[in-house]
Amino acid sequence: MRVARIDEKICDKSSFCPAAASCRFKAFRVILTTSFRVNISIDEEKCTGCGVCVRYCGPGAIKLIEKEKAL
Structure with a gap:
């Protein structure tokens, strides 16, 4: 996964x-600094891991990785 x-x-770090x-899964936490x-x-x-956020990230800062590697 x-x-x-x-x-x-x-x-x-744009607001x-x-x-x-x-x-749509509300997985992002955005805290105003x-x-x-x-x-x-x-x-x-x-x-x-649907990848929608990857397509919307202008700077290309989001990547999908295997969950085992994320630990």
Whole structure:
């Protein structure tokens, strides 16, 4: 089974993250830190590995990996 993983070095931490908004499983946690920056994380228990968020991530910071490798 696959899960989404965010590369923090690539993520632009935009408060308008289209990848987080695209997740119909509500697997993204978006916490506002400043007016235009957020901390974004993925709840791997909710993530189904469907890959929709990967397509919506403009900077390409989200990749799908095998869950065994995510541990």
